[in-house]
Amino acid sequence: MTDETPGSAGEGRPWWHGGAEAMPDVEAIIGPEGMAAVGSAADEALKLFVVLRDRFVTATQSDAGPGPDAGREQAGGESPWGALLGQFAAGAVKAVGEIASAATQQGPRSGSATPSGSGAGPGEAEDAADWPVLPGEAAACSYCPICQAIALFRSVPMTTWQRLAASVVEVADAARDFTGGGQSDHGGPVVVVPQPADDAPPAQSVAEFLRSIQDPPQGPGDAAAQ
Amino acid sequence: MRTVVVTGSAGSGSSTVALGLARGHVQQGRRTVLVRQGAASAEAPEGGEQQPVTRTVDPLAWAGATWDAAAPVRRLLGPPWSTLDGHSLLPVPGLSELSWWGVLRQVWSEGWDTVVVDAGPVAASLPWLTVPDTAVGLLRRTSPLAERAGAAAGTLEAGSWHLRAMAWLDSEAAELLDTLRSGATSVVVVTEPNPHQLGRALQALAPMALFELPVTDIVVNRVHARRSHELAVCDRLRERLPDIAVHSAAERRRPPPPLDLATEVWPSLTLGPRPPRPRVGRTGEQFVWHWRLPFAEREQVAATIAGEDMVLTVGPARRSVPLPSVLRRCHLQGATMSGPVLRLTFLPDPAIWPANKEEP
Numbered sequence: 001m002t003d004e005t006p007g008s009a010g011e012g013r014p015w016w017h018g019g020a021e022a023m024p025d026v027e028a029i030i031g032p033e034g035m036a037a038v039g040s041a042a043d044e045a046l047k048l049f050v051v052l053r054d055r056f057v058t059a060t061q062s063d064a065g066p067g068p069d070a071g072r073e074q075a076g077g078e079s080p081w082g083a084l085l086g087q088f089a090a091g092a093v094k095a096v097g098e099i100a101s102a103a104t105q106q107g108p109r110s111g112s113a114t115p116s117g118s119g120a121g122p123g124e125a126e127d128a129a130d131w132p133v134l135p136g137e138a139a140a141c142s143y144c145p146i147c148q149a150i151a152l153f154r155s156v157p158m159t160t161w162q163r164l165a166a167s168v169v170e171v172a173d174a175a176r177d178f179t180g181g182g183q184s185d186h187g188g189p190v191v192v193v194p195q196p197a198d199d200a201p202p203a204q205s206v207a208e209f210l211r212s213i214q215d216p217p218q219g220p221g222d223a224a225a226q
Numbered sequence: 227m228r229t230v231v232v233t234g235s236a237g238s239g240s241s242t243v244a245l246g247l248a249r250g251h252v253q254q255g256r257r258t259v260l261v262r263q264g265a266a267s268a269e270a271p272e273g274g275e276q277q278p279v280t281r282t283v284d285p286l287a288w289a290g291a292t293w294d295a296a297a298p299v300r301r302l303l304g305p306p307w308s309t310l311d312g313h314s315l316l317p318v319p320g321l322s323e324l325s326w327w328g329v330l331r332q333v334w335s336e337g338w339d340t341v342v343v344d345a346g347p348v349a350a351s352l353p354w355l356t357v358p359d360t361a362v363g364l365l366r367r368t369s370p371l372a373e374r375a376g377a378a379a380g381t382l383e384a385g386s387w388h389l390r391a392m393a394w395l396d397s398e399a400a401e402l403l404d405t406l407r408s409g410a411t412s413v414v415v416v417t418e419p420n421p422h423q424l425g426r427a428l429q430a431l432a433p434m435a436l437f438e439l440p441v442t443d444i445v446v447n448r449v450h451a452r453r454s455h456e457l458a459v460c461d462r463l464r465e466r467l468p469d470i471a472v473h474s475a476a477e478r479r480r481p482p483p484p485l486d487l488a489t490e491v492w493p494s495l496t497l498g499p500r501p502p503r504p505r506v507g508r509t510g511e512q513f514v515w516h517w518r519l520p521f522a523e524r525e526q527v528a529a530t531i532a533g534e535d536m537v538l539t540v541g542p543a544r545r546s547v548p549l550p551s552v553l554r555r556c557h558l559q560g561a562t563m564s565g566p567v568l569r570l571t572f573l574p575d576p577a578i579w580p581a582n583k584e585e586p
Contacts, residue, residue: 190558191530197564204565205523206428209466210421213459 041145048146227334227410229341230497231355231439234416235426236347239447239475243416244344248278251340259333262344278342281333285325289315292328323354327402334405348415348430355413356437356543358399358406363546365396367535412442412497419449419456431467432522433543435501442497444470448477467520469501506550513556515570524563529570531558536570555579 141147204212230247234240244260251258258278265284290312293300300307326345333341345351369392405411413434417427427444434441444463449456463472504517519527519540528539534554535546556572563569 191528192558192561192570194524194527194529194561194563194568196524197562197569204466204521206425206521209428209462209521210425213424213455213462214421 041149044144044146227338227341229334229343229405229411231343231345231351231411231413232416233345233348233351233355233413233430234445234447235418235423236349238416238418238423238427240346240416241344243414243445243447244342245278247414248340248342251342252278256339257337258340258342259336259338260342260344261329261333263346281329283326283329285321286315286317288325288328289317289321323357326354327357331398331402348427352430352433352543355406355439356433356545358402359437359545361399362396362403363535363548365392365399366548367533367546369396407438407440409440409500411440412500413439414443414445414497415441416445416447418447419453419459424459428521429541431520432540435517435519435522436538436540436543436545438503440500441470442500444472446472446474449474450477469499469518470520471497471499504547506552511573512559513553513572513574515550515553515572517568517570518566519568520566522563522566522568527561527563527568529558529561529568 141151228251230244232240232244232247234243241262244262248258248260259281260278261281261283263284264282265287293310293312293315297308300310330341330343345355369389415427415430415434417423424446431441444467446456446460446463449460451457457474460472460474463470502518504515507514507516515536517538522540526539526541530537531549532546534549536549536553536558537544537546553572555575555578557575559571559573561568561570
């Protein structure tokens, strides 16, 4: 992996942590004087949003050609939020394509998808073959709440999710019981005896069924069998 | 794993059918075990050629083995529990039912392809077949919801050992019920075409349906090929029980040995589809809970609500069923019998029904 961080050779980071400039040293994360590269969940979410926005703007600009206002021009003069959404959609498609392509080639990252520089040094080919590094695997990820949350979700077996999905109805029922103001007293302890239905013949008991088969039409073999 | 429970009226040949089913599965190359009641000394540890492995249900032997296995716990309790030997135990009420489930639980954990259970006459098999459901219903009604939730979440206090024991018992019984009611378990009822035997077998269908035992097949055994009214019995049963597959087996003047009969007749027996389960439907403002109870007599059916459960009585059988969520907010208005279908009618409780609750 192309990691320029001292002491962390071979360890990659998820791309939303930014390049080497954004997070130069793992030790700095925990050092009192270091750069606050990994912060609270809110900080990381904000950082993720900013990196996503930058990446999508870059991707859109590269699609639309050079020029600082290419993304805005592509949005066709819409509101800033509309332009941002357009950039978001276009960038997401491009980012997914890049990641899938890199994963297929099993090669070092390139272009804007490279999180920590592009200088692959000697002896790092094996590390590059491990790309993409999953969230939570890099050393810095142990300090990142988002990475840890993703790693936690990934560690849950699929069967657990399937069981949870199957219990959604039960959970909904319990929630409805809770919000519905409790249960009915059902009008008190009443013993209900079923009445015959008007639209159907009465149920045939075992005795009636046996009587019905004890008077059969006599067949030719019955006399011989007696 | 496929489980087939064979029961029937006494003397109708249910053991022969069970053995035949087991042999049929062995011939198909499936690892098959036959569970039946009997002395433990009659147990065959290894199945011979075309012979299923046999496990026997011997209540006293099972109780003794279980008692001896619990020796470490009994030593903690001290005398007389620690000194009582397993061979000196006496038969107590309920031991026979528990021994069936103890043996079945062991067999189910052994990874067989097919488990054939020769459950004997219905009068003896119904009590133990309904034990897990009755236990779950009893525990559900005697344990407060908060305690059950605490047991499930593992947050019970250290001193609440009895709640832990009840939670363990509840989970064990629920596991047995899951296996019994899964699509891989079938109940086969064996009878003869004469009124005495047929009546005994048919009277068991309603209690079995009440406890949701998956009766898939009825075998009318020893049908004389030249007695048209005996042949007609099968046709009438097929008309009355469209959800159950009805088979007939011929009477023979000189009955061959059971193994020959099993080999010739029963491997071709295919088990029928799973019968429908009770369902809740809606008709206008009413909710209707449908129960299919074959041959249930209307005068012997009663229903009442106890807490979160509906207690249904069909003749001598009684079951406590948890109410579906929507029916827990309803009044039980009435019930009707339409053929074999019991329809329990519920009306929304105006005091707590959400739509009415919003009204001033």
